[in-house]
Amino acid sequence: MSLKKASIIIFMILLIDQISKIYIKTHFQLGEDVTVFSWFKIAFIENDGMAWGTKLSDFISFISDETAKLVLTLFRIVAVTGIAFWLIDVTKKKKSKTLIFAISIIFAGALGNILDSVFYGVLFSDSVMQVATFLPEDGGYAKVFHGNVVDMLHFPIWSGVMPDNLPLIGGKYFSFFDPVFNVADMAISSGIGILIVFNKKAFEESNNSTNLGTIKT
Incomplete structure (x- = not known):
């Protein structure tokens, strides 16, 4: 996959992500939600920290929330810059389409x-x-x-009291799936999932490299 095709994928994900966020931000009050299906809701929340709403200041007590927010944002910028260089490198070396696609959507999500x-x-x-x-x-x-990250996708697929005969969680209330996320989060999670599930295919040598090796032999 060429860098041009990867850029198109990145642009499309960013476009969908930002349009959805801007729409939610300009049409919903914070905390407002709309039920689309019994298992899917549009629920507007804002995340001012890391994953699951965790803040850096929760772990480093001597810095303020404002400073922690700045540090986290700067760290994200450094991280996404590293991902960008990785993407350029793998496209130049004509690595597998699976690897390039996975890195592209991770980059798009992080940038979003x-x-x-x-x-x-x-x-x-x-x-x-x-x-x-x-x-x-x-x-x-x-x-x-x-700024805060806008989240809106909520999938409360199931909730209820677990059977009493189950160890540890028996008789307790349980809900799946509680986190609220956005298109960018989906892109990041999907890209990481592809790298884990299709690890061998993602990091295999490209056909071009194999063919060159055969010619030289």
Whole structure:
């Protein structure tokens, strides 16, 4: 797969991700949800930290939430820069399409969430008890690099009390699936999943390399 094709994939994921986030941000109040199916809801939340809403300041107590947010955003930028160089390298070396596709969607997802963290704070007003305004006259809800990631996809597939005869969890209330996420998160998770499940295929030598080796022999 060429870098051009990889770029098209990245652009399409970013487009879908950002359109969905901007729509939710400008049509929903924070905490508002709409039931699409019994197992699927559009639920607007904002994530100001790491995965599952964890904050860096939860682990490093001597730094403030604001500083922790800045450090996390800068770390994400460094990480996505590394992924970009990796993608360029594997396309130049004509590695497997599986590997290039997986890296492409991971990069797209990471970049999508970075755009929220870097720019959404200055582009939108607050969403608490109101629908946010795009480019508000009195400024956004946060400084550059201090924005929150917009999440909206919720799949409450099943919830209920577990059978009493099950060890450890018997008789306890259980729900699946609680996390709320976005298109960018799906891209990152899918890319990592491809690398894990199709690891051998992803990191196999390309046909071009094999053919060159045969010619030289």
